[in-house]
Amino acid sequence: MAGSLPLMACSLRCCDEHRCIGIFHKKDQTDNCYLISATEEDTGCADFDWAIWTAYKKRKDLGQCGSLLMDTVGYYHLADSSKVAAETSRLNYVPNSINEIGGFLYDTVYLLVKLSSAAKVRGTVIQGRWRDEALALCCDERVTEYFINWSPDCDSSWTFYPASNTGTIYFEGNVIPGAGNEAVVNLFDEPVVGICFAFYVQSYHLQAIVRWDLIGCEL
Incomplete structure (x- = not known):
């Protein structure tokens, strides 16, 4: 899901709105964690199957008239x-x-x-x-x-x-x-x-x- 980005000791977590978020990555050991993506659905982390997640990205292909x-x-x-x-x-x-x-x-x-x-x-x-x-x-x-x-x-x-x-x-x-x-x-x-x-x-x-x-x- 993260492509070629290196994953370095950043853990998954849940936000206040009860949506699981991740994946995070670092450029190096001292860098902050950056948000890559998050789940689209409002689902508890304990019940979520990360193998079939839908990435939370609100950008859409707007096509013509966009x-x-x-x-x-x-x-x-x-x-x-x-x-x-x-x-x-x-x-x-x-x-x-x-x-x-x-x-x-x-x-x-x-x-x-x-x-x-x-x-x-x-x-x-x-x-x-x-x-x-x-x-x-x-x-x-x-x-x-x-x-x-x-x-x-x-x-x-x-x-x-x-x-x-x-x-x-x-x-x-x-x-x-x-x-x-x-x-x-x-x-x-x-x-x-x-x-x-x-x-x-x-x-x-x-x-x-x-x-x-x-x-x-x-x-």
Whole structure:
């Protein structure tokens, strides 16, 4: 599972969300353990058959119409509900100094992006706070569950995804300890066409720090 990476005295362990995680590896005897992968299912370690595990990796083959829309379509506006600019909430944002948080500290009602034009949106992708993975005890702050509200006109017509009677869908975020840098993709069952999208936090670990984007393509 780890390919050619050397495995050196790193043990399997379980995270707070009761999902078994591993495999870990070191570059050398003094290096920290780095997360390689983890189980997809919520399964107790004692009952889990590692011979048939499914790797936890939320990256998906997005195929066509799989672009990051804040990059490709662009946007007029990215801010929180208090109209505070939220540029640090962009996916893959890295802090410019040691005094800066690597992400956006979500302490408001929602984050809102208004795209430059209407787009076909297939889903979302999020990360936790940027962290130097060599510093094992620092900065494991991440959103673990969230939901999305969207509008085709940024005016009166707003819908919590999905637009049906099944109720709001809550998406799993960065649930694996120490893996907040991983981009977690969640695709909608059906694409939507809209301009404005609001991001709401349902639960988080330590602090609700997020980096995010929309996945889709131009019309």
